[in-house]
């Protein structure tokens with residue numbers, strides 16, 4: 001697709017707040033381009049799951065860091081393994097969702113995760129989503145996207161997702177939780193959620209998933225073509 005070079009590794013970074021549709025879109029995009037999809041939020045969730053399982057209080061930063069350093073996280077076929085246990089579904093619990101922003105605000109835990117994320121993106125073409133991908137993890141990505149949607153729309157999407165398993169779920173409560181998570185992610189000291197200077201902003205509030213995937217595919221192809229022409233012109 002769009003003249004990818006055989007000897008080059010391509011990287012697409014997708015950042016944005018909770019519920020903007022990043023993971024659905026990144027997964028479809030990766031499948032369309034035959035790239036590997038890497039969900040970095042799942043890594044922060046996995047370590048949060050282990051911290052909670054071991055009853056470590058979320059204000060015991062030293063214990064959380066020590067635990068993170070002894071933890072092995074691997075990803076295979078979009079499944080996430082924590083010390084070899086498949087935790088793909090377990091990390092989506094309410095408890096993990098509530099605690100993960102606190103865990104993700106610890107500098108040393110972020111450093112561990114970022115190192116791992118950089119490592120896995122060196123060997124295959126990736127679409128990686130998260131909060132700091134364009135600004136910290138893949139600073140040289142071929143394309144950086146900052147995907148947003150209104151708080152109301154993000155809450156509505158999450159509500160639709162949860163309604164089947166949790167019939168008593170409240171839209172207002174989800175909206176509050178999303179606002180709270182945005183606040184922590186945007187205001188934390190280390191690698192806060194912020195668009196990279198060279199990111200393309202896409203507001204998905206009134207776009208379908210398909211439209212966003214198409215939009216990003218086109219942007220990527222244009223970028224690749226432009227880079228190839230620039231290399232030819234420069235004789236690089």
Ligand code: DC
Pocket residue numbers: 018019040041042044045100101104105129130131132133181185
């Ligand atoms: O995308 P998500 O909701 O699964 O992410 C879970 C949490 O992890 C979210 O509160 C922010 C944090 N996170 C982060 O700080 N950096 C990333 N690259 C990915 C997620």
